[in-house]
Amino acid sequence: MDAALLDAFEANRPRLKRLAYRMLGSVSAAEDTVQDAWLRWDRAGAGVSDPAAWLVRATTRLCIDRLRAARAEREAYRGPWLPEPLIEPLTDDPLERAEEVSIGFLLALERLSPLERAVFLLHDVFDEDYAAVARALDRSEAAVRQLAGRAREHVQIARPRFAVDQARVTRLAQAFMAAAATADTGLLASLLCEDAIMVTDGGGKRKAALRVMVGRDDIIGLLEGLRWRQGVPVLESVEAVRINGYPGLLMRLDDGPSTYAFEPGEDGRIAAIYVVRNPDKLTHVAAGEGQRPHLT
Template sequence: MNAALVDAFEVQRPRLRRLAYRMLGSVSEAEDAVQDAWLRWTRAAEKVDDPAAWLVRATTRLCIDRLRRAKAEREAYRGPWLPEPLIEPLTDDPVEKAEEVSVAFLLALERLSPLERAVFLLHDVFDQDYAQVAQTLDRTEAAVRQLASRARAHVQDARPRFTVDEHRAKELAEAFMIAAAEADYGRLASLLTEDAIMVTDGGGKRKAALRVMVGRDDIIGLFQGIRWRAGFPEQGSFEAVRVNGYPGLLLHLPDGPETIAFEPGEDGRIAAIYAMRNPEKLGHVV
């Protein structure tokens, strides 16, 4: 393959990776889908007039196939399911827009069919017009519009309503970690909204709650139980980062890494906590 065709793919790679991650909720699977798109590109590139459109179409269809194959696996998943964490340095200018990669938004996308998910992302997130989306998915424009309407009804309330700046994000994450480590449950409670939730994903591979904690008291009860049974935290280190656009923590623990994302709520308090402990979803974390 000549250099021009290789360059044409590499120019599109970041966009394809962003699309695939939002489709699949997995960093590793997104990379695999983009790699599969590359393999198809090596066989078809010389006949393609519009590389960008062709590559988006190929990546979207590959992701739809992966979602359909993963349906049974997702249904049999042990405990709550969370997307693989997308980790960025804690800055005021993140690469990824929080409203497009937030855990709540990706969980809302999980309720969509693969086709609804593709239509919504291509049109509402990646700004393709309905005619382009219809061509990508080999559907009529009318069918695509209907799919988009259904998808919006599911995800309209899932985008983040509150944001915090870099300084406040770091403060929030570190205050939570210190309060938990010191078993300061009063301080911990003050950081949470009354109706806060906590979701922990261990995938059956590491200890994690098998249900969603709902409400400040439920969450505090979980930390009290952890402290009573095993002490908290394990010896290790942590750093403040952005996790899926949220303020968060990357923990380096003896039994492996863990990420915690804090969804900001009213008055700068925490409306949701998302903890990833499944080692199979943390392979890209160093």
């Protein structure tokens, strides 16, 4: 193994992982894609004059290929789809800016074509100029500008436009879970925005709602129905963590782990709750804290 090639790759690895996660919405797929980029780099990197540009181009194209190959699988997905949660200890300084990895933002990226997503991320998030993006994607600069414009219209509305009080969001999350456990519907109503949404992703492998809950009353109705049908789940442990940039909860229930991510609204209440229960998306949680991967 050429030491210079390895050093060049390792210097770019954090950026490649961040790019791949935003493209794919999966920590594990991002790591696999970066590993594939390394294999290509190991074979072709010796003659490359700009390693950073080459590696970004290779990683982006690998991500586009993965997205296109996964299209049929995504269309057949049972129930709402959520990205694999990016979990960081709440006590650490965040490695990722919330506005760039929030679940709402990643879901907005899902509405874009693979090429639109690549152009938007490379230019608007990773600050590549249009000429560099055009070279990376083998497109004209004019075409890249057009793709970026279309993508921006879909995505910008999903990016937070206000400062988030992390301590307040933590208190909201804890209050919500306590109110849900005690069936305190009055408190639940006071914590939720009127047009709040709740998305639960079980992937057809664990119990979850098969549609998005829209509105305060819809969410409360779901929680009441679950409590009536299933009772209170056995809670083995709960941990305050940062999920996709915002405070959230990692809960270990009798049937496995779940993550609850809370996004605040401008009025200081909860605007969105994202629950991941699909075990395929929680393998890094099941592995344990010491083995939990980070995008660095």
